[in-house]
Each structure stands twice: as C-alpha cells, then as structure tokens.
Amino acid sequence: MLKMESDTFDQLDLQLLSALEINGRASFSRIGQVLGVSDQTIARRFRRLSAEGGLRVVALRDAEALGQDQWMLRVRCAPDAASVIADALAKRPDTNWIGLAAGGTEVVCLTRPRSPGDHDDLLLGKLPRTPSVVEIRAQQLLHRFYGGPTGWLRKFRALEDDQIAALCPEPQAPAGPARIDPEDEPLLAVLHRDGRATYPELQRATGRSESAVKRRLAALLASGAVYIDVEYNSEILGYARAAALWITTAPAALHSVGEALAAHDEIAFASATAGPSHIVVTAVVRDTASLYAYLSGSLGRLDGVQHVETTPFLRRVKQLTYQRAPR
Numbered sequence: 001m002l003k004m005e006s007d008t009f010d011q012l013d014l015q016l017l018s019a020l021e022i023n024g025r026a027s028f029s030r031i032g033q034v035l036g037v038s039d040q041t042i043a044r045r046f047r048r049l050s051a052e053g054g055l056r057v058v059a060l061r062d063a064e065a066l067g068q069d070q071w072m073l074r075v076r077c078a079p080d081a082a083s084v085i086a087d088a089l090a091k092r093p094d095t096n097w098i099g100l101a102a103g104g105t106e107v108v109c110l111t112r113p114r115s116p117g118d119h120d121d122l123l124l125g126k127l128p129r130t131p132s133v134v135e136i137r138a139q140q141l142l143h144r145f146y147g148g149p150t151g152w153l154r155k156f157r158a159l160e161d162d163q164i165a166a167l168c169p170e171p172q173a174p175a176g177p178a179r180i181d182p183e184d185e186p187l188l189a190v191l192h193r194d195g196r197a198t199y200p201e202l203q204r205a206t207g208r209s210e211s212a213v214k215r216r217l218a219a220l221l222a223s224g225a226v227y228i229d230v231e232y233n234s235e236i237l238g239y240a241r242a243a244a245l246w247i248t249t250a251p252a253a254l255h256s257v258g259e260a261l262a263a264h265d266e267i268a269f270a271s272a273t274a275g276p277s278h279i280v281v282t283a284v285v286r287d288t289a290s291l292y293a294y295l296s297g298s299l300g301r302l303d304g305v306q307h308v309e310t311t312p313f314l315r316r317v318k319q320l321t322y323q324r325a326p327r
Helices: 011-022 028-035 039-052 079-090 116-126 152-156 161-167 182-193 199-206 210-223 251-263 288-296
Strands: 056-061 071-077 095-101 106-111 133-146 226-231 241-249 267-274 279-285 305-318
Touching: 011 028, 011 039, 011 152, 011 161, 011 226, 028 039, 028 161, 056 182, 071 079, 079 095, 079 106, 079 305, 095 241, 106 305, 133 251, 133 279, 152 267, 182 199, 182 210, 182 226, 199 210, 210 226, 241 251, 241 288, 251 267, 251 279, 279 288, 288 305
Parallel strands: none
Antiparallel strands: 056 226, 071 106, 071 133, 095 106, 095 305, 133 267, 241 279, 241 305, 267 279
C-alpha cells in the first residue's frame, strides 16, 4: 500500500482526491458527508488543491471502449528542440501523457487519433517533416491492463469500502454500445474543460433541456464511452519521479506479466503494445532510489520478463490537459 508523504497536504486532501477519482461529479456536500467534514471544508480543500496541487477534474473519451486506436510515440530529438516539439504535441486535442525524457532528448507521447486521417497527419505528415526530429518509434496499444477509468490513487487505500460504495455513482444500465454522436461534441467540449460543470452550464452550451443533458451524460458514462478523470501533481503526495518502462516478455507470459504489473503499487498505467517491446508502463515513485528498488525488486522478480528499458521523465508536459509550464 502506498503512503502519502507531504509537508503541505494531509490525509483529508488525499481522501478528497480519492473521492473525486471515484466520482468526479459528486457534490461537495456528498463528499463531506462521506468523509465526515463539512461541505465548506471540502470546498476550501478543493480550491487549494486546484491552486497548489494541479487538481483538475475533466471528462475523457475512453478510446479502448470506443474501439479507437491508441499509439505510444517515442520521438527522439535534438536537445534544443525537444521542449518545443513536446509543447506543439501537447496543444493537439488527440494527445495526452506527454513527457520529456532521456535527459531532454526524447518526447514520450500517448496519442488517441479519432480518425485514420488524424493518425496519418501526425505520423506521416507533421512529425517526419519537423526539423530536429531524429527518430520516431510508434507502438500501438493493444490491451489495457491498468489506467484509464482505473486511477492510481486507489492504490493508497485512503477510503474504506463503505465510503467507496457511498461515493460511487448510481449504477445505470447501458442504453447501448459505447458511442459518441456528433451532437455530443458541445457537451464533451465543456466537460473536457471542467468535468464538474453544472447542468445549467451544460444546458446553455448544448441548447438541450437540462433533463436531456442529464440523460445523455448518464448514458455516455454508463456505456463507458466517457469517464471522469482527475489530474493532479503526484509530487504533492510525495511521489516526484516517474518513468516509462518498455518491457519485453516471453509471448506466453505477456498476459500474466501485464496482470501482475497492474497490481503493483508503483504502476499508474500498463498496456500491451505492438512493437519492439510487449508492454509499456508508467511507474510513479518517490525518488531515484525507489525506482531502482522497483526495477531490481518487484519487477525483476516477475517470471516471464526478459528485458526492460527504462526511460525516466525529466518533466511532464501534459497529463490530461495542457498547461504551459513557466519558463
């Protein structure tokens, strides 16, 4: 079980983050009731986490549920160009989880093209023609073991089972397959900026009635097409280092290794990939020593792991949304 280590934030802050990860649209009064504090206290903590901890609640499309391709890109660049290229990629709506790695000479990027044209435009058009790009490696994600709607914060176990049950949204029977219609775009545009946008705000943005907005959002969430996610700086919890690990396995061990990795506290994201490596994961740790301990310990002991390439992140450029870092 992970433990929080912070001089600025406390257990209540971690519980609030965990509550938002379970139900990002839960009211402050509901969260306060579950955590045993007032809604005013929750509102104050939310504002402070937003101002000082990078907290944002946003709605995201689940590419896997929608049957859309996802690609992990490794873009090797000249050192003086990597930051510029990373910022340019971060501005695209089809990218997230962008980091500068390998001492500032590599950009690691998860891209979710919504159409084959978007994919071709990025991989066959813009990037190859970008000056200072030395090499592009693209690995398609095949199967998610951990991440997406399943958040890393639950590995802190900050909430009891009854608290989790009290926070979970009311179960809705899926009205149909995961699908996003063109008329959903105005709704999702608002929710991508603010996943806690009120129903009157959503009504004004879409021109639909409030009841229609409620029904459509509930249907999108129930089908899995969309989920509410939480963005925050892991540094505020005492976990200041992250790395991408490119893991090669024996073919027969691919699934068992992926499932085992998903259970490791250090792993925030894990997916099988097509390409030189078989699994890519994002590991989040306290410091460099903790990364070594993980590589030589829990990961090193896994049967079926044949090779690991480690790419420590120098700086995160984009998580779920793009906020330009100060120079």
